[in-house]
Amino acid sequence: MKKKKKIQPNSLWALPSAGLLLLLTIAPLAMLLLFSFMNRNMFAGQPWPGWTMGNITRMMASGTFWDLLLRSLRTGLIVTVICIAAAYPAAWAMAKVVPEKRRGMCMILVILPFFTSQLLLIYAMMNLIQTGGLLMTALNAIGIPAKSFLYTNAATVLVLVYEYLPYMILCLYSSIEGIGDNLIHASLILGANKVRTFTHIVFPMSAPGLLSGILLVFVPVVGSFVEPGLVGGSNGMMVGSLINSQYKDNLNMGYGAVLSCVLLIVLCVIMAIISFATKKAQQSIGGDV
Amino acid sequence: MRKLFAMLLCLCFVLGLAGTAYAAEEEEPAADYSGHTLYVANWQAYNSDTTYCEQAFEDKFGCEVEHVYFNSYDELMTNLQTGGNATIDACVLSQNYTQYFHDQDLLMNVDPAEIPSYEGVAEVYKDVSPYAVDDEGNVFAFPWTSGVTSIGYNPEKIDREITTWKDLLDPEFAGHVCMFGDYGDGMIIAALMSDQDPSDPENLDLDKVRDVLNELKPQILSFWSSNDEQLIPYKSGESWIGNMWSGPYAQLLREGEPVKYVHPEEGTVGYLDYWCVVKGTDEYDLACEWINWIESYEQQYTMATGEGSEYTSPDGVPYPTYAPVNAQVLDELNEDQLAELGMNPMPTKICMLNYLTPEQKDAWMDVWSEFQASAG
Structure with a gap:
């Protein structure tokens, strides 16, 4: 006969956080569905507006939605790949090259952009790369003919990488730091x-951090709309943006919700x-390290 | 001598009394609202958050004014419908939204007698039914400013005269046209470009609109949604031409930037903005004071000319000016001031965005989103 599992008294401590999770994550998702x-739309104090499959x-049937979904996934992929490529050396340097007492300073430098608003970061980057901006003026001054790429897809990617790179560095750093130096020396x-x-050593052992980094970069980048709108130009x-416009400009929560659900599922x-x-x-590469 | 002295004394007494009465009439002490906070909803950097408006009001009434910014009236409606009316006391609305908000029971009827400045509003802006007055004669929206969205362009980049919206399709301007990202203005302009009447949404041929927008797409540099987003590429020389509010045009002119402003011959996009008291406010009296303040001669004069107030811009950059609705101020503006406001010459035809049914809105949004999403 199967024994009934007893609830451990310690697990009751998880109740508040489980309740919060239920309230702030599961309930909104259920409402979205x-x-x-x-x-x-449905508003407080008003009757249910009716069901529809419309x-x-x-x-x-919306070609616009699918086109935009593909464009967003492509941008998310590009930004994530660039972040991984840039973050691995940086995280490695922080974890294995920089002396331990200097790591705190490096960490502060990485998280420095978090101390200010994201909008300010975007405007700072716009000032840097616009025609007549600091970067373009400096390049032209040293004889390199440079044309501003503000209001292009490249600007969108640059700003998103700038914003999300710290997340990837921090995730990889925490994984790489845990890899024992002896293991690496032994391998060499x-x-x-x-x-x-x-x-065979570093990648498999840092994979959990990499996965977290991908999650923290890829998902918000695909759903972003402020950065592409400000710096992406006509293709921004x-x-x-489409989901946002259904709530903000058209006040059609039903359609906005279905678009959000599909994005979430994808x-x-x-x-x-x-x-x-x-x-x-x-x-397959490293075995069960 | 005694008689003369007595007469002089009497004269002094009478003059003194009259002076006191005059002073009392001139500077009636404002009600004290210390400890109160008024929450007003408006677009960012749209006049009411200037020092001469917000800070001067705070100083006069001893209260705090907090601005709640929105990027569209639908966003504001969502905010109010989902509980924002517990905090927001007064809000700005354009003519195509006032009736809609009133129908949703989000606005309060206000007796115009509580807004003494309303008397000074030019007759043409008053009693505009159904935008501001309901069937029973209740006033729920108070006119504040009007304006147009016409074509602004850089004469240093474009050396020919611009006369119509179709000029935006000139291949020479490819990649240098900046457009307002709002679907309402965009669809009106596209309707005018396709020789249709935007005030008749029921009979609008959306395929023709779509064709024009497809032609327009390669011309676009970016879409803007605020003054800053419009002015940054203009000042850097990347944007040469586009639809422009009269306010930023006046700002560019004041800053010495090369700019020309024309009302296209097929018609321009117009708007009339109102202030309303939000239903559920617990600062009704202060909200009425705010509207009375913002419609007063002094505020309207400073709003239209940038002059007349001791409160100046903290960064020294002149504030944009906006067309007033106060009759006396309108009379006093000279030709240059009217030109700055896009009112000299006046547009020959103004198209206002009418109230759209949800189905029409969906259809317009779909066409506009398709335009914005398509590859340029």
């Missing part, structure tokens, strides 16, 4: 070159695939 079948059929002494040491619209599927692929790669 419910609103997807709602005819336009939001879903409209979304399926036993004949593995640096590339092999990276692929992303799927987040992101969950992509993250599941990335997680699976990373674990597989981790196992």
Whole structure:
């Protein structure tokens, strides 16, 4: 006979946080799902406006939504890849090269942009890369003919990388710091070159941090709309902008909710695939380290 | 001698009394609202947050004024519908939204007698039904400023005369056109470019609008949603031409930037903005004081000319000016001041955005989103 599991008294401590999670995450998601079948809007004190499948059929038929979703995923992918490429050396340097007493200073430098508003960061970057801005003026002054790339896709990618790189560095740093120096020395002494040491020791052992970094960079970048709107120019619209406009400009919560749900599902599927692929790669390259 | 002295004494007494009465009439002490906070909703940097308006009001009434900024009236409506009316006391609304907000029971009827400055508003802006007055004659919106969104362009980049919205399609301007990202203004302009009447949304041929927007797309540099977003690329020389509010035009002119402003011959986009008291406010009296203040001759004069107030811009940059609705101020403006406000010459035809049904709104939004999302 199967024994009933007893609730440990200590687990009761988790109740408040579980309650918060339920209230702030599960309930809004459930409401989002419910609103997807709602005819336009519902406000406090007013009756339910009625059920409809119209939001879903409209979304399926909307070429605009799918085009924007692809554009956003592409931008998310580019930004994430650049962040990974830039963050690995930086995180490695912080964890393994910089003396321990200087790491705190490095950490402050990485998180310095968090001390100010994101909007200010965007405007600072705009000032830097616009025609007549600091960067363009400096380049022209030293004889390099440079044309501003503000209001292009490249500007969107640059600003998003600038904003989200610290998240990736911090995630990778926490993983890489945990890799024992002896392990790396052993690998090098036993004949593995640096590339092999990276692929068979560092990468598999830093994979959990990498996954967290991807989650913290890829997901918000795909849903971003402020940065592309400000610096992306005529092609600056992303799927987040379309969802935002349904709430902000059109007051059609039902349609906005269905677009949000689909975006959420697509992101969950992509993250599941990335997680699976990373674990597989981790196992096949480095074994169960 | 005694008689003369007595007469002089009497004269002094009478003059003194008259002077006191005059002073009392001239400077009636303002009500004290110390400890009160008034929450007003408006677009950012749209006059009411200037020092001569906000700070001067705070100094006069001893209260705090907090601005709640929004980026669209639908965003404001969402805010109010989802509980924002517990904090917001007064808000700005354009003519195509006042009736909608009133129908949603979000605005209060206000007796115009509580807003003495309302008397000074030019007759043409008063009693505008259904925008500001309901079927029973209740006033729920008080006119504040009007304006147009016409074409602003840089004459140093464009050396020919601009006369119509179709000039935006000139291949020479490809990649240098900046457009307001709002679907309402954008669709009106596209309707005018496709030789249609935007005031008749029921019979608007959206395919024709879509065709024009497809032609316009390669011309676009960026879409703006605030003064700053519009002015940054203009000043850096990246934006040459686009639809422009009259306020930023006046600002560019004052700052010595090269700019020309024309009302296109097929018609320009117009707006009339109001202040309203939000239903549920617990600062009704202060909200009425605010509207009375913002409609007063002094405020309207400074708003239209940038002059007449001891409160100046903290960074020294002159504030943008906006067209007043006060009759006396309108009479006093000279030709140059009217030109700065885009009122000299006056547009020959003004198209205002009418109230759209939800279905029409969806259809307009779809076309506009398709335009914004398409690759340039």
